[in-house]
Amino acid sequence: MKMSNSITKGKVVGFSYHLKNSQGATLDQSDEPLLYLHGWQNIIPGLEKELEGLVENNSKQVVVSPEDGYGTYDESLVFQVPKAELPPEAELEIGMEFQTDTADGRMVLYLQEVREADVILNGNHPLAGETLHFDVTIKSIREATKEEIQHGHVHGPGGHHHH
Ligand SMILES: [Zn+2]
Known part of the structure; x- marks a missing residue:
């Protein structure tokens, strides 16, 4: 039996996304897949928890409340x-x-x-107060390196953290 490579803590996940607000207007979308380290809150909590367990090529619609997204407007x-x-x-x-x-x-x-x-x-995030509607497709899943786990973020091409 082949173990399926699903999204769990310590995986580096690449996903493409299309983000809309409640009115259906596009707020953001990926050009290249976005890479993040799952389980380290590299992405907003409401999205991270919904991606848990998905496998490559899975698509999912995820609705994230402001509380689980970029906060309520203050x-x-x-x-x-x-x-x-x-x-x-x-x-x-x-x-x-x-x-x-x-x-x-x-x-x-x-x-x-x-x-x-x-x-x-x-001081509010530009998307504070918005309910976020994501269309997400999982593009890649791999094990994080030891160094990535130590740093808590992704290294290499597509990692948005450079140092
Ligand atoms: Zn680093």
Whole structure:
């Protein structure tokens, strides 16, 4: 009997995806398969748990609530900041990220709006509050290397973490 190579903790999984919101508008889709290390929260929890046990070429529709995705939208994470407080060399572009250290650790803020003297920075993920509708197809499954397990992410082509 041949063991089927299914998705379990410690596998490197490649998948393609098409992501839509509840209105059916495309939010994102993969050009190349995305590789991640299963079981290390490299991807949002609501998606990771639904991919458990799938095998190559399986397709699945997965609906992920904001709580299991990019979080609910939090108005208190929207900040008006004087331009003077931004790094002087920053070329302001909508959607660019700033990192700031808070009592809760490092936080990523997205530039949402540029006004005359101020900018609006938003600590919500751009997809916060969205119910996510994924169409996923599993393209590859392999054992992670020891080094990948130690680092908690995928190495090599397709791994999005470079160092
Ligand atoms: Zn690494």
